[in-house]
Amino acid sequence: MQEAGAGMEKGRESILLERIRRLFFELNRHSFLGEIPEPEFGLSRRLRLSGYVQFGRRRPRMVLSVPYHDRFGWDGELEGTLKHEMVHLLLHARNRPFGHTREFRRLCRQIGGRDYSQALPRPFRYVYECPRCRRTFRYRRRVKLACAACTRDRIWPCVLRLKVWLSPKPPGRMPPRAVAADSLF
Ligand SMILES: [Zn+2]
Numbered sequence: 001m002q003e004a005g006a007g008m009e010k011g012r013e014s015i016l017l018e019r020i021r022r023l024f025f026e027l028n029r030h031s032f033l034g035e036i037p038e039p040e041f042g043l044s045r046r047l048r049l050s051g052y053v054q055f056g057r058r059r060p061r062m063v064l065s066v067p068y069h070d071r072f073g074w075d076g077e078l079e080g081t082l083k084h085e086m087v088h089l090l091l092h093a094r095n096r097p098f099g100h101t102r103e104f105r106r107l108c109r110q111i112g113g114r115d116y117s118q119a120l121p122r123p124f125r126y127v128y129e130c131p132r133c134r135r136t137f138r139y140r141r142r143v144k145l146a147c148a149a150c151t152r153d154r155i156w157p158c159v160l161r162l163k164v165w166l167s168p169k170p171p172g173r174m175p176p177r178a179v180a181a182d183s184l185f
């Protein structure tokens with residue numbers, strides 16, 4: 001069962017890699033006059049950034065995020081990611097500084113690419129509960145806040161109490177008592 005799943009995943013990844021390679025050649029021809037040497041292509045199943053290029057090796061390696069593009073799309077969004085990473089490759093091939101420089105941003109704008117890094121939003125990791133009204137609030141970071149509704153009613157300065165779950169676990173599976181966040185991270 002597990003092997004079949006892994007096999008399907010592999011099959012899908014080779015289809016995606018083929019699509020990426022084809023789009024690379026198309027963009028290279030149309031937007032870069034074929035100037036960019038072909039990099040290695042890779043996929044990551046965990047990367048939060050849309051993609052990156054690994055330099056300092058014989059051939060640069062362009063790695064694209066599977067979860068990012070599963071969420072935002074393998075068409076226009078993929079093209080946006082590729083254009084951005086290809087400008088890094090272009091500058092590297094020209095022996096120019098290839099970070100997010102002024103020149104980098106200008107080239108990105110010229111070809112209609114993003115001039116900044118895109119990433120999946122960070123998951124909510126902290127759940128707080130108002131001790132009075134029991135409303136819950138989700139945050140990506142730890143906070144020190146009071147429940148606005150209760151405090152507005154001047155009932156009590158309801159400082160939210162931390163409960164934690166690690167997304168994507170549903171709240172129903174929360175541990176029975178609150179756990180100090182620091183013990184988990
Ligand atoms: Zn970049």
Ligand SMILES: [Zn+2]
Pocket residue numbers: 130131132133134135147148149150151158
């Ligand atoms: Zn409240």
